[in-house]
Amino acid sequence: MDRIRIVGGNELHGVIPISGAKNAALPLMIASLLTDDTLTLENVPHLADVEQLIRILGNHGVDISVNGRRERQGESYARTVHFTCRNIVDTTAPYELVSKMRASFWVIGPLLAREGKARVSLPGGCAIGTRPVDLFIEGLQALSANIEIDSGYVNATAPAGGLIGARYTFPKVSVGATHVLMMAATLANGTTVLGNAAREPEVVDLANCLNAMGAKITGQGTATITIEGVRSLSGARHRVLPDRIETGTYAMAVAMTGGDVILEDTDMALLDTALEAIRRAGAEITETNSGIRVVRNGAGIKPVDIVTDPFPGFPTDLQAQFMGLMTMAKGTSHITETIFENRFMHVQELARLGAKISLSGQTAKIEGVSRLKGAPVMATDLRASVSLVIAGLAAEGETMVSRVYHLDRGFERLEEKLTRCGAHVERVSD
Numbered sequence: 334m335d336r337i338r339i340v341g342g343n344e345l346h347g348v349i350p351i352s353g354a355k356n357a358a359l360p361l362m363i364a365s366l367l368t369d370d371t372l373t374l375e376n377v378p379h380l381a382d383v384e385q386l387i388r389i390l391g392n393h394g395v396d397i398s399v400n401g402r403r404e405r406q407g408e409s410y411a412r413t414v415h416f417t418c419r420n421i422v423d424t425t426a427p428y429e430l431v432s433k434m435r436a437s438f439w440v441i442g443p444l445l446a447r448e449g450k451a452r453v454s455l456p457g458g459c460a461i462g463t464r465p466v467d468l469f470i471e472g473l474q475a476l477s478a479n480i481e482i483d484s485g486y487v488n489a490t491a492p493a494g495g496l497i498g499a500r501y502t503f504p505k506v507s508v509g510a511t512h513v514l515m516m517a518a519t520l521a522n523g524t525t526v527l528g529n530a531a532r533e534p535e536v537v538d539l540a541n542c543l544n545a546m547g548a549k550i551t552g553q554g555t556a557t558i559t560i561e562g563v564r565s566l567s568g569a570r571h572r573v574l575p576d577r578i579e580t581g582t583y584a585m586a587v588a589m590t591g592g593d594v595i596l597e598d599t600d601m602a603l604l605d606t607a608l609e610a611i612r613r614a615g616a617e618i619t620e621t622n623s624g625i626r627v628v629r630n631g632a633g634i635k636p637v638d639i640v641t642d643p644f645p646g647f648p649t650d651l652q653a654q655f656m657g658l659m660t661m662a663k664g665t666s667h668i669t670e671t672i673f674e675n676r677f678m679h680v681q682e683l684a685r686l687g688a689k690i691s692l693s694g695q696t697a698k699i700e701g702v703s704r705l706k707g708a709p710v711m712a713t714d715l716r717a718s719v720s721l722v723i724a725g726l727a728a729e730g731e732t733m734v735s736r737v738y739h740l741d742r743g744f745e746r747l748e749e750k751l752t753r754c755g756a757h758v759e760r761v762s763d
């Protein structure tokens with residue numbers, strides 16, 4: 334099993350190309366189930382989750398072709414991928430495929446909308462909380478779907494004439510349930526109004542792509558999304574938006590090690606709150622023609638308190654990385670996690686590097702230390718693993734991160750991107 338070996342202590346200098354967002358690419362790929370035409374997605378990142386979803390979509394009858402020559406984009410290789418689902422050949426998404434990744438459950442929306450039925454295994458994904466699917470079920474029931482749960486599967490059927498538009502207000506903000514209800518409602522009879530919808534940029538990206546396919550969606554990016562059902566959707570060409578979590582992660586890495594890096598092909602507006610927290614920690618962040626410049630020279634890291642929240646709040650997917658940064662702050666900081674009840678598994682691993690962190694309920698208290706020291710650590714989930722990489726970059730000596738398959742779910746060519754900026758990071762295969 335691969336491990337990542339880091340020898341810490343180097344500043345980062347150079348350019349890091351930011352990939353297309355995993356969390357946008359996944360729902361966009363799933364949207365290809367809604368049409369018998371070709372959906373072409375540009376800037377698709379090469380990640381384990383994308384490959385897994387390709388297998389899942391193939392099982393439903395989606396024909397997928399990747400541009401033979403990868404489009405060269407700065408130092409990265411963004412892929413253009415064509416998805417064509419002439420016919421849905423299977424409306425079951427089996428446990429063996431769905432259990433590996435939470436987002437694969439989302440096929441339930443398009444399958445139900447287009448075929449009138451779906452049998453989808455309850456999902457897996459990062460073990461960061463219980464992650465139920467009650468909001469998906471409640472929302473689809475509001476669109477008149479009939480739903481039963483049996484032997485670990487959700488069996489859903491639409492009424493004879495198809496799903497029926499309705500007004501549904503989420504009792505709590507859910508990115509995935511917003512994606513699914515938006516997709517399902519595009520082909521429903523009548524108008525659907527979703528209240529307390531997620532406002533994440535990836536929701537907006539999906540809505541924009543669906544509109545390019547002929548859907549009638551308004552209000553994306555606000556808490557109220559209105560979807561006027563249409564009879565059918567066509568193909569489209571759409572570019573996956575930049576990965577704001579990858580952007581924030583590398584910005585925090587530079588803030589941690591010191592240095593001067595341009596994050597290319599990304600957009601500050603996608604992560605205002607997180608960038609503001611990094612600025613308060615002492616880094617300079619400015620917009621350039623090609624992306625975002627992050628600089629930290631000399632001055633130490635300042636302690637900053639943060640609370641995770643749905644967009645536009647501080648993203649939970651950057652919480653672990655920010656904690657990595659705060660381990661070396663000059664003072665005490667507090668990080669409160671409000672989205673997932675079990676997203677502090679990186680705490681004990683960061684402690685192995687010498688971090689001083691204590692937990693009280695959903696709040697972590699981090700007492701900054703003047704030095705971290707490399708050690709063997711274990712990745713426990715996707716973002717937790719990259720927080721260990723960030724801490725390892727600033728630690729003295731060698732940090733060996735095991736279970737890097739978590740990292741490969743969401744960070745494209747991480748070793749290469751960091752090495753080009755002067756870090757000592759390599760993949761070791763046993």
Ligand SMILES: CC(=O)N[C@H]1[C@@H](OP(=O)(O)OP(=O)(O)OC[C@H]2O[C@@H](n3ccc(=O)[nH]c3=O)[C@H](O)[C@@H]2O)O[C@H](CO)[C@@H](O)[C@@H]1O
Pocket residue numbers: 355356357359435436462463464465466467468469470505506507508509510649650672673674
């Ligand atoms: C592939 C993808 O895009 N994953 C992201 C997505 O996950 P995901 O879409 O799974 O996250 P949600 O926004 O749905 O989850 C938010 C909270 O709502 C709860 N909930 C959700 C659905 C439901 O039916 N019932 C329920 O109680 C969850 O357990 C969690 O506590 O948004 C999260 C929150 O920004 C991110 O951390 C994930 O990286």
Ligand SMILES: C=C(OP(=O)(O)O)C(=O)O
Pocket residue numbers: 356434435436457458459461650715716743
């Ligand atoms: C939690 C994440 O992914 P998933 O929802 O697929 O588990 C993530 O991207 O940080």
